[in-house]
Amino acid sequence: MREILIVVPGPGDEAAELTAAARSLGEVRVTAAVFGADEEAAADLAGLCERVVVFPAAPGGVFDGEWAAAALTPWIAAEQPFLVLLAHGNDALDLAPLLAARTDRPMLSDCLEIGLRDGRLVGVRPLHGGKVRARVAAVEAAGYLATVRPGAYPAAAAAAAAGQVVEGPAPTGFSPRREFVGAVAAEAGEVDITQAEVLVAVGRGIEEEENLDLIRSLAEALGAEVACTRPIVDKGWLEKSRQVGTSGRTVKPKVYLAIGVSGSFQHLGGLKGSPFLAAINQDPAAPIFAAADVGIVGDLFDLVPLLEEKIRERRG
Amino acid sequence: MDFELTKAQKDIKKAAARFAKGEFDKELAMRLEREHAYPEEIWRKACAEGFVGLHFPEEYGGSGYGLFENALVVEEFCRRDSGIGAALLTAHFASELILHNGTEEQKRRYLPKVTGGECVSAGAFTEPMHGSDITQMATTAVRDGDEWVINGVKTFITNGGHCGFYVVLAQTDPEARHRGQSTFIVDADTPGIEVASVGEKMGLKMIPTGEVTFKKVRVPADALLGEENKGFYQVLRFFDESRIEVAAQAVGTAQGAFDRAIEHIKGREQFGLKIAKFQAIQHKLAEMATQLELARLIVYKAAWLADRKKPDTKLSAMAKYYAGRVASEVASESIQLFGGYGYITEFEVERFYRDARITEIYEGTREIQKNIIAGQVLGRLR
Amino acid sequence: MDIYVCVRRVPDTSEVEIEIDRSGRALEEDDFSWDINEWDAYAVEAAVQLKERLGARVTALTVGDEDDEEVLRRALAMGCDQARLLSDDVFAGADSWVTARILAAAMAEPRPDLVLCGAVSADQGRGQVGGFLAGLLDLPLVALATDLQVEEGSARVRHEVSGGVEHLVDLRLPAVVTVQTGLNEPRYVSIRGIRKVAGVEIPVLGAADLGLDPAELQPRVVTEELFPPPQGGGAEILTGSGEEQVERLVELLHEHGGLV
Numbered sequence: 001m002r003e004i005l006i007v008v009p010g011p012g013d014e015a016a017e018l019t020a021a022a023r024s025l026g027e028v029r030v031t032a033a034v035f036g037a038d039e040e041a042a043a044d045l046a047g048l049c050e051r052v053v054v055f056p057a058a059p060g061g062v063f064d065g066e067w068a069a070a071a072l073t074p075w076i077a078a079e080q081p082f083l084v085l086l087a088h089g090n091d092a093l094d095l096a097p098l099l100a101a102r103t104d105r106p107m108l109s110d111c112l113e114i115g116l117r118d119g120r121l122v123g124v125r126p127l128h129g130g131k132v133r134a135r136v137a138a139v140e141a142a143g144y145l146a147t148v149r150p151g152a153y154p155a156a157a158a159a160a161a162a163g164q165v166v167e168g169p170a171p172t173g174f175s176p177r178r179e180f181v182g183a184v185a186a187e188a189g190e191v192d193i194t195q196a197e198v199l200v201a202v203g204r205g206i207e208e209e210e211n212l213d214l215i216r217s218l219a220e221a222l223g224a225e226v227a228c229t230r231p232i233v234d235k236g237w238l239e240k241s242r243q244v245g246t247s248g249r250t251v252k253p254k255v256y257l258a259i260g261v262s263g264s265f266q267h268l269g270g271l272k273g274s275p276f277l278a279a280i281n282q283d284p285a286a287p288i289f290a291a292a293d294v295g296i297v298g299d300l301f302d303l304v305p306l307l308e309e310k311i312r313e314r315r316g
Numbered sequence: 317m318d319f320e321l322t323k324a325q326k327d328i329k330k331a332a333a334r335f336a337k338g339e340f341d342k343e344l345a346m347r348l349e350r351e352h353a354y355p356e357e358i359w360r361k362a363c364a365e366g367f368v369g370l371h372f373p374e375e376y377g378g379s380g381y382g383l384f385e386n387a388l389v390v391e392e393f394c395r396r397d398s399g400i401g402a403a404l405l406t407a408h409f410a411s412e413l414i415l416h417n418g419t420e421e422q423k424r425r426y427l428p429k430v431t432g433g434e435c436v437s438a439g440a441f442t443e444p445m446h447g448s449d450i451t452q453m454a455t456t457a458v459r460d461g462d463e464w465v466i467n468g469v470k471t472f473i474t475n476g477g478h479c480g481f482y483v484v485l486a487q488t489d490p491e492a493r494h495r496g497q498s499t500f501i502v503d504a505d506t507p508g509i510e511v512a513s514v515g516e517k518m519g520l521k522m523i524p525t526g527e528v529t530f531k532k533v534r535v536p537a538d539a540l541l542g543e544e545n546k547g548f549y550q551v552l553r554f555f556d557e558s559r560i561e562v563a564a565q566a567v568g569t570a571q572g573a574f575d576r577a578i579e580h581i582k583g584r585e586q587f588g589l590k591i592a593k594f595q596a597i598q599h600k601l602a603e604m605a606t607q608l609e610l611a612r613l614i615v616y617k618a619a620w621l622a623d624r625k626k627p628d629t630k631l632s633a634m635a636k637y638y639a640g641r642v643a644s645e646v647a648s649e650s651i652q653l654f655g656g657y658g659y660i661t662e663f664e665v666e667r668f669y670r671d672a673r674i675t676e677i678y679e680g681t682r683e684i685q686k687n688i689i690a691g692q693v694l695g696r697l698r
Numbered sequence: 699m700d701i702y703v704c705v706r707r708v709p710d711t712s713e714v715e716i717e718i719d720r721s722g723r724a725l726e727e728d729d730f731s732w733d734i735n736e737w738d739a740y741a742v743e744a745a746v747q748l749k750e751r752l753g754a755r756v757t758a759l760t761v762g763d764e765d766d767e768e769v770l771r772r773a774l775a776m777g778c779d780q781a782r783l784l785s786d787d788v789f790a791g792a793d794s795w796v797t798a799r800i801l802a803a804a805m806a807e808p809r810p811d812l813v814l815c816g817a818v819s820a821d822q823g824r825g826q827v828g829g830f831l832a833g834l835l836d837l838p839l840v841a842l843a844t845d846l847q848v849e850e851g852s853a854r855v856r857h858e859v860s861g862g863v864e865h866l867v868d869l870r871l872p873a874v875v876t877v878q879t880g881l882n883e884p885r886y887v888s889i890r891g892i893r894k895v896a897g898v899e900i901p902v903l904g905a906a907d908l909g910l911d912p913a914e915l916q917p918r919v920v921t922e923e924l925f926p927p928p929q930g931g932g933a934e935i936l937t938g939s940g941e942e943q944v945e946r947l948v949e950l951l952h953e954h955g956g957l958v
Contacts, residue, residue, distance in 0.1 A: 010860060062865065066838050091860040093817060093841040093876070097794075097826040101833020106795070106918035109824040127924070128711045128821055132718065132725065135923040139916065151953035177838035177873065181866040184856055198956050222951070223958030240343075255956035276954035278947060279933060288933075294950055295933035296943045303944060310948045311957065324896040327771055330733070331887040338886065366889030379889045389889075582715070 002026070003081040007033045007072065007099075008045065009063040009091040016155030018085050019048045021148045023156060025116055031081065033168065035068060036061060042165045047158035055168035060180030065094035070171035073102045080143060083121060085114075088147035100145040106138035108146040121146060129252075130274040191225060193242055198224035198255045201244060202232060203267070205260020205281060205300055209237045214304045215259060221311045227251065229267045245270040260300050263288025280304070325385060328370075332389040335365060336396035345397050346661065349521045354478060355400050362404050363433030367393075369408045372415060376423055377431030382623035383557055387564035387615060394568025395575065398671035403522045405565055406474050410439025410483040413499055413554050417542030422501060426481060435480025440470035440502075440528055441551060449684075450485065450551065451494040455530065457486035464500060464540065466508075466533040472678070476526025477511035479504055484530070485547050497547035500539045508533035519670030556632045557622055558679055563615040563635035566643035566675035570608055573668035577601075577650035580657070597653065604646045611639040630692035636675070637685035643672035699754040699848075699871075700808045703745040703778065704801055704815045704827065705738040706760060707769045711821070718924045725924065734769045737816025741877040743884040745814050746777035748848055754811075755779050759804050761789060761797045770900050775891030776884070786904035793917035794822070798830035800915070803908035805835065810872050812853065817842050817876040828876035838869055842878040 002025065006018040015032055022030045030049040034042065036057020045052045053075070058067035076084060076099075084099065086092040088110040100107035108114070111123035112133070121144040122137045138144050193199060200219040206212060212226075219226045226242060233243045244251050245267040252273035259280045261267065268291055271277070279292040280300050289295045296303060321329065339358050348355055362368050371386040372378025394401030411430045414422055429435050443454050455468025466486055473482070482502045489496025502509070511526040542550055578601070581592040591597055618635040621628050647669035651658035658665050676682045709730035717726040734742070745756045758773035758781040760766050770781035784800050792800065805813065813835070815828035825841075832839035844864060845856035853869040858878055869875070905912055936943040951957060 063859065064867075065841065089860045090842055090858050093825045093829070094839065094857075094859070095829075097829025098832050098839050099829075100826075101798070101830045107826060108919060109826055122922075125823075126927070127823065128716060128725075129823070130927060131711060131716045132924050133927050134921050135925070136919050136921050139918050139920070141918070150955065154953075177870045178840060179868045181854065181868055184864040184866060198958050222956060224956070255951060255954050257951065257956070274927075276950070276956065277933075278951065278956075284935075289935065290932040292933035294947065295935050296947060297935060298940060298943070302940060306940060306944045307947065310944050311951075314948055314952070315957065323768070323771065324892055326768065327775065327887065327892045327896075328889065330768075330772075331775075331889065331892060334733070335886050364888075365886050366891075366893075370889045374893075379893045381889070381893070 002028045002083070003031065003079065004028045004083045004085060005031050005033055005076065005079070005081040006049070006085045007068070007095070009035070009068070009086075009095070014087040014089075014150065015045055015048055016157075017150065017153045018087060018148060020153040020156035021114055022083070022085055024153065025083070025114065028082075031079075033072060033075070035063060035071070043162070044158075046163040046165050048156060048163075050163045052163055052165045053168040054165060056170045058180065059176065062180055062183070063091055063094075064178065064180055065091070065098060066176065066178040067171065067174070068095050069098045069102055070174050071168060072099055074171070075168060076103045076143070082143055084143070084145040086145075086147045088149050092147045096145060096147050103143070103145070105143050105145045106141050108136055108138060108144070111146055111148050112152045114146055114148065191239070191241060193225050193227050193244070194249055194251050196225040196227075196251070197253050198222055199227040199244070199251060199253045199257070200224045201227040201229065201256060201258045201261055202238075203229040203258070203261030204231045205262075206232070207260075209235070211301070212237060214301070214308075218259075218304055218308045218311075221308045221315070222257070224255075224257070229261055229264075243270075258288055258292070259304060261288050262286050263291055280307075321388075325388060328381070328385050329388045329392055331365075332367060332392035333396070335362065335367065336393050336401070340393075340397040340400045342397075342664065345399055345667075349399055349667065352521050352524075354522055354524070355403050358400055359404060359407055359436070360433045363407075363431060366431075368404060368433070369411065369427070369431035372408075372411075372427055372431055376415070376427035378427075382619070383560055384616065384619040384623050387560060387619045390561055390564040391568035391571070391612075394565050394671075395572040398569040398572055398668045399520065399522050401568060402520050402565060402671055402674075405561055406523060407436040409437055409474055409558070410554070411437045412557060413439070413483045413541060413550055414501060416553065417499070417550050418501075419538070421538075422541065426501060429480055435504075436475050436478060438473055438475040438479035438482045438504075439554075440473050440476075440482045440484040442470060442472045444469055444471045444527070450497075450548065453485060453487040453497055455484065455486045456490065457484075457488050457498060457500060459488075459537075460534075462537050463534045464537065466500065466502065466530045466535065469527065469529050471527045472514060473526050473528045474520075474523060474678070476524060476528045477504075478524045478526075482528065483541065485551055488547075489545055492545065494548035496545050497551075498544050499541040499547040499550055500535055501541055502530070502533060502535055502539060506533050506535060518673060519667070520674050552629075553627070555679060556627045556629050559632045559636040559685075560615060560618045560622060562675050562679050563611070563618065563632075563639035566636070566639035566672065567608065567612050567615055569668055569672045569675065570611065570639075570643040570646040573647040573650035573665050573672070574604055574608060576663070576665050576668070577604075577653040580654055580663075600649060600653070604649055607642045607646060611635075611642040615639055630689055633680070633685040633688040633692070636680065637682050637689065640672075640676035640682055640685075643675050644669070647672040699748075699752060699811045701745045701748060701754045701756045701812045701814060702759055702801075702805050702810045703738075703741050703756060703773065704759050704813070704831075705742060705769045705773055706735045706816070706819055707732050707762060707766045708735045708819055708821045716926075718926070722923050723921050732765075732768075734772055735816050735819045735821075737818060737820075737877055737879055738769075739816075739884040740879055740881045741814040741816050742773045742776050742778065743882045744843075744846055744877060746885075747882060748812070748846075749777065749779070752848060757782065759784060759801055761785070761792060761800050767900055771892075771895050771898075772887055774895040774898060774900075775887040777891075781900045783900050783902045784904075784908070785902050788905050788912040788915055791917055791920075792915070793919045794824050794826040795830060795918045796915050798827050798834055800908065800910065801827070802831055802834040803910050804903060806909070810835070810837075812848065812871055813837065813874040815874065815876045817878050825876075828874050832874040835872075835874070838873045839876070840867055840869060840873065841876045843875045844878050844881055846875060846877075846881065
């Protein structure tokens with residue numbers, strides 16, 4: 001049975017997704033490495049994995065790639081897991097390649113899929129901002145490391161049997177070359193939709209200016225910015241700086257939720273970087289559905305409040 | 317024979333494209349055009365980065381490159397935005413007359429102002445009654461002691477009322493026609509200069525174009541540029557070079573319109589209309605692309621020759637005539653390819669068309685260019 | 699202080715249609731325009747600013763062929779002091795591991811006080827080289843810097859961590875910092891800058907010059923095939939009751955990072 005180590009820097013759904021990714025490789029034994037987790041968090045992880053190793057938190061109590069690499073490197077050397085998995089994200093960029101170099105493992109980054117072929121790690125990953133995908137294969141090695149794109153694997157359900165929780169050793173002889181000073185509060189920025197990762201775009205389907213409050217409220221629930229189509233600006237309902245399209249701003253969000261937007265090529269021309277595009281529109285023949293990843297055909301005045309409610313529920 | 321740009325030329329082309337992409341904003345361009353406002357800030361930045369007057373020697377704030385490199389910059393600027401590009405390329409207009417004919421003192425006094433972004437320059441050649449024919453000037457300069465006194469009206473003066481100084485072509489020997497003309501550097505704040513607008517223009521809306529009246533304008537003796545009564549020849553030589561720049565403007569403007577048309581057509585294909593798949597459209601594009609390539613080649617050759625101290629009057633005229641024609645045609649066809657959207661300001665091609673048309677008019681209309689070409693081909697007819 | 703800045707030339711594929719070539723492992727490059735990787739431009743600017751403030755010596759490095767030299771000329775025109783083109787037939791097919799090995803070898807003399815890299819590249823998007831370098835050179839790493847202040851022997855770095863948060867950390871130099879866009883405002887390449895570097899011969903260093911044994915330069919990851927992302931016939935239209943549809947949509951939005 002292959003040993004797989006998932007490294008979980010912080011709370012969130014990463015662990016369940018990583019566990020799912022690990023189990024997609026067949027019969028495996030999953031160990032989760034966490035840093036300074038409390039009992040409850042460790043217990044949650046133990047519901048997913050066969051084993052949880054709780055390493056001491058880095059000085060400062062936050063995730064620190066230097067500390068994590070120092071703690072994990074000897075552990076990996078001793079336990080020789082077949083694969084080390086992390087969720088591809090900011091923390092992974094701070095740790096994963098460093099760890100791969102220290103443990104001398106081939107590394108696949110930002111995988112949408114991982115798999116095994118002849119005992120070697122293979123994967124599928126996006127290139128050129130998602131415009132093309134690559135099948136990649138690691139050369140034969142004693143062990144591998146990979147980062148998996150969040151959302152690529154649906155979160156695994158907690159297993160019935162709880163795994164064991166053990167303590168991991170603090171790195172020995174660690175003299176910090178990197179020290180945590182403090183967290184920086186995010187600046188309250190002005191509206192710049194080109195920088196937004198999530199946009200809720202509204203089009204003519206909104207019908208009346210007053211109805212924009214529905215969209216604003218939904219965007220707030222999502223943590224998104226409001227964008228719009230040309231006609232909304234023409235009517236003076238929203239600022240020009242929010243217009244997406246060939247005659248407006250070019251945006252590169254990760255997620256684009258188009259509500260009451262017909263999907264003219266002028267509008268879609270301002271949408272770059274292949275975001276996840278979701279559309280709500282009453283007209284099943286609206287061109288937006290040809291471009292979208294997912295759509296709901298229906299009345300936005302029913303769907304939007306419901307959507308907001310569900311989002312707020314999910315966020316607790 | 318070598319059709320490849322040098323490394324430095326590639327770097328320059330890329331630097332210009334990057335600057336234009338970073339600074340020329342569509343919304344800004346539309347606003348400046350609407351308000352008839354000069355792109356002050358971009359012009360200052362372009363000067364700071366060395367784009368304005370890069371063909372001037374380093375001692376005058378240039379970079380010692382040639383007309384060829386200047387043409388590359390002009391092309392990239394106009395390709396990104398025909399209006400802002402035109403404003404930048406005309407910022408040093410007629411300063412070359414000082415470069416070629418001026419004393420060291422004149423060069424040191426005026427050229428660094430132009431390259432350094434202190435002021436733009438202007439050439440006052442055209443007169444209301446004569447247009448592109450400059451063989452006889454109504455404007456006169458009369459010697460009076462240590463001064464010259466200039467009287468006359470010049471029209472269609474690019475940067476008129478906006479420049480720091482004019483290079484003025486005036487009759488110094490009224491009897492001798494073109495053999496009796498001289499050029500003068502006239503500071504724009506000299507008493508007696510009045511500027512009126514020529515009226516609303518079709519394009520080039522960010523650049524002021526004025527009718528400049530010189531009423532008993534007194535300039536010192538050392539305002540004379542080069543030799544007395546050689547002005548006509550100075551200006552002809554200048555036009556041989558400046559026409560290359562206008563031709564580069566034409567190529568860039570045409571390319572900019574063409575780029576937008578291509579993007580539009582491909583975009584429409586994406587959403588099911590597949591207009592790029594019509595053979596009629598493809599053939600039209602093939603013609604436009606070929607025209608563009610020919611225009612570019614002739615401009616490059618004319619610039620290349622000029623930089624090798626072999627300026628070719630005929631080739632410069634051909635470059636301006638042909639590239640200007642191509643600019644008008646390609647921009648016009650680009651509008652057509654956009655259909656109704658092409659007629660809408662926000663889609664830019666109509667602006668490119670309006671800005672393209674000037675390249676067939678200023679610095680010698682296309683008819684004048686044909687006269688020059690024919691004259692060069694036929695030689696003197698008896 | 700010796701600063702190395704690692705740069706890479708990448709195609710701008712944002713506005714062109716991508717086509718896979720006949721080998722199936724690479725893209726048709728005819729329509730591409732190439733430029734310095736966006737993140738790397740910020741790294742160069744950061745290095746040059748440090749040089750201007752502290753008098754550092756900045757060396758720009760790239761692994762590639764003669765076409766890639768242009769990004770080094772750009773780095774020089776922006777103000778780097780010197781550049782090295784790391785080029786050799788045996789470097790062909792380098793993955794990010796091999797690339798990092800080559801870069802590390804080029805930093806043998808003088809040893810770096812600071813290594814700056816773009817956090818990721820626009821084309822490959824792996825985000826590996828900086829971390830690999832930190833491992834190979836045994837230096838501390840900070841990824842995704844959004845602010846960088848250097849003083850004698852130390853650096854204070856603001857960087858992005860998961861969860862939309864930024865942390866401030868102090869680094870003891872030497873160190874590797876990977877740079878996020880927005881760290882500064884990369885300067886334009888001025889005509890005078892181009893003029894200055896036009897005559898500069900950029901040294902080309904191969905495996906032998908770097909003391910690298912070609913046998914050590916085996917890639918660890920190979921690209922076997924490129925393929926277009928799956929494209930169904932338009933959107934997946936959700937079914938079920940309005941409530942079910944909306945719940946599924948929330949799920950999908952969440953999976954794609956839509957719940958910020």
